[in-house]
Amino acid sequence: MNGLPPPDPIMLKERSSMVFVQYGQLDVIDGAFVLVDKTGVRIHIPVGSLACIMLETGTTVTHAAIKLAAYVGCLLIWVGDGGVRLYAAGQPGGARADRLLYQAKLALDETLRIKVVRKMYEIRFGEKPPERRSIEQLRGIEGARVRALYPLLAKQYGLTWNHRNYDTSKWDAGDLPNRCLSAANACLYGVCEAAILAAGYAPAIGFIHTGKPQSFVYDIADLMKFETVVPLAFKIAAKGNRDTAERDVRIACRDYFRQDKFLERIIPAIERVLAAGEIQLPEAHPEAVDIAIPNEQGIGDAGHRS
Secondary structure (H helix, E strand, C coil), X not given: CCCXXXXXXXXXXXXXXXXXXXXXXXXXXXXXXXXXXXXXXXXXXXXXXXXXXXXXCCEEECHHHHHHHHHHCCEEEEECHHHCCEEEECCCCCCCHHHHHHHHHHXXXXXXXXXXXXXXXXXXXXXXXXXXXXXXHHHHHHHHHHHHHHHHHHHXXXXXXXXXXXXXXXXXXXXXXXXXXXXXXXXXXXXXXXXXXXXXXXXXXXXXXXXCCCHXXXXXXXXXXXXXXXXXXHHHHHCCCCCCHHHHHHHHHHXXXXXXXXXXXXXXXXXXXXXXXXXXXXXXXXXXXXXXXXXXXXXXXXXXXX
């Protein structure tokens, strides 16, 4: 209404994690963010209370919808069937030059980078990594431990585990545990990328993973993957329902993220691993654009759009 201030945005950690949409057009009609199907039926989507929206095949988006999603800080991610192939992701406006420079300095200086990598290793496995190891050596140790974890978890759920492998061009031919894992990882990567952007960092500037658009997303997701979505994926796979497995995994992930207040943990985890570099966060330039959802009251974690 005229004369009233705009509503306060919802902090990322208080939002729902995600929704998947398919076969329809995202638009803003009568002030509401909606999905319109071919019959003209509208489904209202509470865009301001979501961390991200996964857009599957058959989805189109209007300019008005993109604008509103960016304004409220909701990440749009274009994915393939089953939500397991990421094609592109939007930028909801959270990137800050000061945080990008901070992240880049940590990644470019090998001494600082290995401090961050060692902290990631410590968080992931609950123990300090071996001394005097290069990043490549730590990556190899991590890979060996991860490969050993999969069969142990699979055994707990009565599954036969061969190896982590799937062919995106022949998705339906993949074994059920791998399909469930890929669907669960897609959910985890989506909310992690939304949190990284919300905190003002770059998804592409990774420390263990490098050279990919989502390198830092994989770094952060790996910190909590085996305590969150991997057990969920194996639990769904153990039910043996190939027809609804991916959908069941998404629902299980969404419910877990909400019940465990998972979004509250991601940004503090990002700040914790980067702080291991032991350098000062640069001061923002006086002319810097504010983050998408400013925290005027000073409540919440550093970097939150709140």
